[in-house]
Amino acid sequence: MANKVIVETTINGDPVELLCEPRQSLLEVLRDVLELTGSKEGCLTGDCGACTVVIDGRPVCSCLMLGVEAAGKQISTVEGLASGTALHVLQQKFLEHASLQCGICTPGFLMSAKALLDHNPNPTEAEIRYALAGNLCRCTGYDKIVRAVTDAAATMAGRSRPAHGAVPAETASGMTGEMLAKGEVK
Amino acid sequence: MAASTTNGFRVIGTRPIRHDGVDKVTGRAKYGADYAFPGMLHGKVLRSPHPHANIKSIKVDKALALPGVKAIVTSADLPQMPDKMEAAGEQAINLNHLSANILARGKALYDGHAIAAVAATSPHIADEALRLIEVEYEPLPPVMTVEDALKPGAPILLPSLRNKEEGPDKETNVAAHLQFKRGDVAEGFKQADYVIEREFKTAMVHQGYIEPHNAIGIYNADGHATIYCSTQGSFVVRALSAAVLGLSEGKIKVVPAEIGGGFGGKTTVYLEPLSVLLSQKTGHPVKMTMTRAEVLRATGPTSGSTIRCKMGATRDGKIVAAQCWLAYEAGGFPGSPVGAGAMTILAPYNIPNILVDAYDVVVNRPKTAAYRAPGASNAAMASETVLDEIAEKCGLDPLDIRILNGSHDGTPQTVGPPFKRIGFIETLEAIKNGEHYKSKLTGANRGRGVASGFWFNVGLQSSATVNIHTDGTVSVVIGSVDIGGTRAAQAMIAAEVLGVDINDVRPTIADTDSIGHTDVTGGSRTCFATGWAVYEAAQDCIRQLKERAAKLWEKKPEEVVFQNGVFSPTQANGVKPMSLKEMAPRLARTGGPIVGRATVNARGVGPAFATVCVDVEVDPDTGKTQILRATIAQDVGKAIHPSYVEGQMQGGMAQGIGWALNEEYFYDDRGILRNTGLLDYRMPTCLDLPALETLIVEVPTPGHPLGVRGVGEVSIVPPPAAVANAIYHAVGVRMTELPMSPPRLLKAILKKRAAGETQAAAAD
Ligand code: FES
Numbered sequence A: 001m002a003n004k005v006i007v008e009t010t011i012n013g014d015p016v017e018l019l020c021e022p023r024q025s026l027l028e029v030l031r032d033v034l035e036l037t038g039s040k041e042g043c044l045t046g047d048c049g050a051c052t053v054v055i056d057g058r059p060v061c062s063c064l065m066l067g068v069e070a071a072g073k074q075i076s077t078v079e080g081l082a083s084g085t086a087l088h089v090l091q092q093k094f095l096e097h098a099s100l101q102c103g104i105c106t107p108g109f110l111m112s113a114k115a116l117l118d119h120n121p122n123p124t125e126a127e128i129r130y131a132l133a134g135n136l137c138r139c140t141g142y143d144k145i146v147r148a149v150t151d152a153a154a155t156m157a158g159r160s161r162p163a164h165g166a167v168p169a170e171t172a173s174g175m176t177g178e179m180l181a182k183g184e185v186k
Numbered sequence B: 001m002a003a004s005t006t007n008g009f010r011v012i013g014t015r016p017i018r019h020d021g022v023d024k025v026t027g028r029a030k031y032g033a034d035y036a037f038p039g040m041l042h043g044k045v046l047r048s049p050h051p052h053a054n055i056k057s058i059k060v061d062k063a064l065a066l067p068g069v070k071a072i073v074t075s076a077d078l079p080q081m082p083d084k085m086e087a088a089g090e091q092a093i094n095l096n097h098l099s100a101n102i103l104a105r106g107k108a109l110y111d112g113h114a115i116a117a118v119a120a121t122s123p124h125i126a127d128e129a130l131r132l133i134e135v136e137y138e139p140l141p142p143v144m145t146v147e148d149a150l151k152p153g154a155p156i157l158l159p160s161l162r163n164k165e166e167g168p169d170k171e172t173n174v175a176a177h178l179q180f181k182r183g184d185v186a187e188g189f190k191q192a193d194y195v196i197e198r199e200f201k202t203a204m205v206h207q208g209y210i211e212p213h214n215a216i217g218i219y220n221a222d223g224h225a226t227i228y229c230s231t232q233g234s235f236v237v238r239a240l241s242a243a244v245l246g247l248s249e250g251k252i253k254v255v256p257a258e259i260g261g262g263f264g265g266k267t268t269v270y271l272e273p274l275s276v277l278l279s280q281k282t283g284h285p286v287k288m289t290m291t292r293a294e295v296l297r298a299t300g301p302t303s304g305s306t307i308r309c310k311m312g313a314t315r316d317g318k319i320v321a322a323q324c325w326l327a328y329e330a331g332g333f334p335g336s337p338v339g340a341g342a343m344t345i346l347a348p349y350n351i352p353n354i355l356v357d358a359y360d361v362v363v364n365r366p367k368t369a370a371y372r373a374p375g376a377s378n379a380a381m382a383s384e385t386v387l388d389e390i391a392e393k394c395g396l397d398p399l400d401i402r403i404l405n406g407s408h409d410g411t412p413q414t415v416g417p418p419f420k421r422i423g424f425i426e427t428l429e430a431i432k433n434g435e436h437y438k439s440k441l442t443g444a445n446r447g448r449g450v451a452s453g454f455w456f457n458v459g460l461q462s463s464a465t466v467n468i469h470t471d472g473t474v475s476v477v478i479g480s481v482d483i484g485g486t487r488a489a490q491a492m493i494a495a496e497v498l499g500v501d502i503n504d505v506r507p508t509i510a511d512t513d514s515i516g517h518t519d520v521t522g523g524s525r526t527c528f529a530t531g532w533a534v535y536e537a538a539q540d541c542i543r544q545l546k547e548r549a550a551k552l553w554e555k556k557p558e559e560v561v562f563q564n565g566v567f568s569p570t571q572a573n574g575v576k577p578m579s580l581k582e583m584a585p586r587l588a589r590t591g592g593p594i595v596g597r598a599t600v601n602a603r604g605v606g607p608a609f610a611t612v613c614v615d616v617e618v619d620p621d622t623g624k625t626q627i628l629r630a631t632i633a634q635d636v637g638k639a640i641h642p643s644y645v646e647g648q649m650q651g652g653m654a655q656g657i658g659w660a661l662n663e664e665y666f667y668d669d670r671g672i673l674r675n676t677g678l679l680d681y682r683m684p685t686c687l688d689l690p691a692l693e694t695l696i697v698e699v700p701t702p703g704h705p706l707g708v709r710g711v712g713e714v715s716i717v718p719p720p721a722a723v724a725n726a727i728y729h730a731v732g733v734r735m736t737e738l739p740m741s742p743p744r745l746l747k748a749i750l751k752k753r754a755a756g757e758t759q760a761a762a763a764d
C-alpha cells in the first residue's frame, strides 16, 4: 500500500491541502479526492485534452501529472472559470455558437482556449486551431468551437462580433407556424 | 430572445441556448464517471491477451487474497443464455452471444475479450488483482480478415454457427448471406456501353467518442438494482442487463447520466451487468470505467469490409445495371451491418437491374456495434467512386450523372417498396448551385470530389409527458438521452405548440422508472419520434386546457379555440381570452393539475440523403492529403434547432473524413491490436479540418406533424468516397482502400509514376 502524502496547492484561487497517494494523477486527485469532476477523462495518455487544466498560466493535461506535483502551483479548472453566476465570455460564446454537442470535451477546450486568450488576445484562426489541436472533439468537427473562440476574443477585445452562420432558407415543411398557431393541427 | 420567425414558426427554426448548456460549460453536468456513492468499490476487467484461444482454467485464489479485493466473477457467475434474439433498438441481439461477449465463455474470440471482473476498494488495487488472476489459455490460430475466414478449412470461431445455405451439418464462419435482386443484371450489362468493376477494402474503425464506457451498479438487499451509466438507451441497458443477469426487467432501474458521445457505440452493454453482478456479490455500489485501450480493444467498432462493385451505363450516362458483393467483419460474434450496406449501396439511384450479395462473417476482432449509418459508408466508398469513373467515361459532370439517375419520389428501393417523398435531387442541386461548387479550384495537386449517401432513419417507440406548472412554466419529460442538443429541440417543439417562451420550458431526461418505454437515441430518430411524442403530449395539454377554459366560461370544449397562444370562446360574448400563463393558476379550481401524455411507435420514417463536396490538396512526395474546403447538403425534413442540425452534419462529415484519411484498426500478424491509444488511432484534430460548410435542405417527411426527417447519421456516408474522388482529380490515382493514409496514397502515386515512366520509355 502506498503511503499518502499531504499536498498544499492553490486551486481556483483558494488554498487547498489534500491527501493523496504518490501514484495518483492530478486528474484523479481533482476528480476523486476533491470531487472536482468538471475535468474529464478521455484517455489518460495525454492525447485527448479532456482533462486540460491551466497551471501557472499554461494548459496542462492533468492526466499526465502526478497529484503530488501540484504542490505550490496555481491551478485553474473549469469550475473556476465563471465568476459567481456570471459566465466567462468563452463559456457564453460556446453556448451561443452551439459549440458543444455531448459536451464531454468542453471543459478541456474552454481551459485550452482560456490559456490561449490570456497570452494572445487577438489570435488568427490558424493560431486558434493550433492552440486547440491537443483537444479532441468527436462530435462537432470543431467548426463551431473555432467560431466561439474567435467571437470570444473579439468580444473580450471590445470588437463587434462576427456574423453568425446563415439562418436556413425558408422551409417547405407541410406544417407552418401559422397553421400550428391557428390550431390547424394534423 | 429575439422574436425571429421561420416560415411562421415562432420557436422552431430559431437558435435558443440549450437548457443543459450552463451545466455543461461550468463542469457541473454529471456524466457517468462523475457519480460516486458512499462505500463504493471499483471494478476492473481482465482481458484476453490472445485473439483466439480456448480458456482451460481460471484461478482466482491469489487475487482474492490481496487485501482490498472483494469479489471476482467469471462467466460461470452468469446464467447460460439460450440462443435467442432480442430487439435492442436498431439491432437484434443474440443473448447467448451478448453474455459471452460480456464475459468469455470457454473461448476468447479477440484480443481484449473480457475474461473476469474484479471489485476492490480502489481502482489501483483492482488493477493489481488482475495481474494475480491465473488463466490457462490454449491459443488457436487467429482469423483476422473476411478472406481468411471464408477460406475452406479456415479455423472456426463459433462451433455452433450455421447458415441456411451451407446447411445444418457444416461448421462455418459465415453467419448469414443476404441477396437483393431486381431485373436481370446479365441482360442489363449487355445494354451498357461502359462497365466499371472494382474491388474495395475498408478498415475497421471506431466511433471514437471521447468518454469511455462507464457504469455504477447498486444491488439492494430487496433484490432491486440501480444502474447509473452513460448510454444511448437506458431501456436497452435495462432489458439487456436483466436478460444477461437472469433478473426481471422491473427489478432494474437505469438512470441515464449525461453521455459523452456514442455514435451508435453505446447502444449495447459491456460493464453495466458486470457492475450489478459485482454489487450483488459484495453488497456495495460498484463503479466500473474503461480505459481508452479497453474502449478500442473491446467495445464495438464498425466493420472492415471487402466490397466488389460493378456498374454499367450507356454512353449518355444512364446506369443500366449494377452488381455488388459485400463481406463485412462482424467481429467475434455475428451481427455486422452488412445488410444495411447491401440495402444502401445502390439506394440513391434508379437502376433497373441489380444484384447484391452480402455476407456477415465472424473474425477474431471485437464484436462490432452500430456506428452512425452503420454499414453505409463502406458501401458508398465503393459505389460512389465507381460512379465517378463512369461519369468521367461519359464526359458528364459528377453531379449531373447523379441527378440523371437519382432516386426520387416513387423510385423503387433496393428492398422493393418505392420511396415516398425524398429530397435526394434537392441535395445535389443545393451543392450544384452553391458557392463552393461554383468556385474555381486552382493549383497543382488539388482536386474536387463529390459523393452522395443514403440512410434509412428509424422510428421506433418513444414516450413523453408535459406538465403545466401553476406559474405557467412547463416541464417536458422524455426518455431519450441527449447526445447532441436534442433536449433543446424537444423543449422548442413543446414551446411552439403551447404558445409559451422557450425559456419557460424545462426539458428533463428521466430514468426508466419515471417515463414510458423509449428506444435508443440512435437511428436519427430522436427529433423524429420523441419529438413527435412531445408534440402529441403538448397537444394533449391543449385539449385539456380547452376543457378547463370551457368549464370556466360555462361552454362546451368544442366552443373553445386555441389560436396564437390564446384560448378564447368561438362566440366572444364579453369573455376575456386567456393565455396558458393565465390559465395555469386556475388549474386547481377547474379540476386539478394538467399532465399531457403521449406515446408513439413512429411509422412512416423519412429516409435521408446527403451530398458532400470536398477540395483536397495532395502532397505527392508524402502522400498526405489536406482538406481545403468541405460542404455538405443534407435533407433534414425540418430543422428544429438549426445550430444543432448543422452540428450533426458537420460532425458526421468530420468522422467521415477521418475514416477516409487516417483511421484504422491495426492488427499485427498475431492478431494483437497495435494502436490502442488516441495518438495512434488518429482521429481528425482542429488542424486537420477546415471550416465545415452546411446547406440545410428541408423536404418535409409526409405524416410527421412537423415534417422532421432525422439528421444524425447520413452525413458520415458520402465523405470517404468524396475524398477519394477528390484525390483522383488531384493526382490521378483511384484509391480503392480505406484509409487513404499517406503511405498508402504515396504507394499509389509512385506506382502510377513508375507506370508512366515505363510507358514513356516504351514510346522512346
Ligand atoms: S485524459 Fe488527459 S489527455 Fe486524455
Ligand code: FES
Pocket (backbone or CB within 6 Å): A099, A100, A101, A102, A103, A104, A105, A106, A136, A137, A138, A139, A140, B210, B260, B261
Ligand atoms: S462535443 Fe462531444 S466530444 Fe466534443
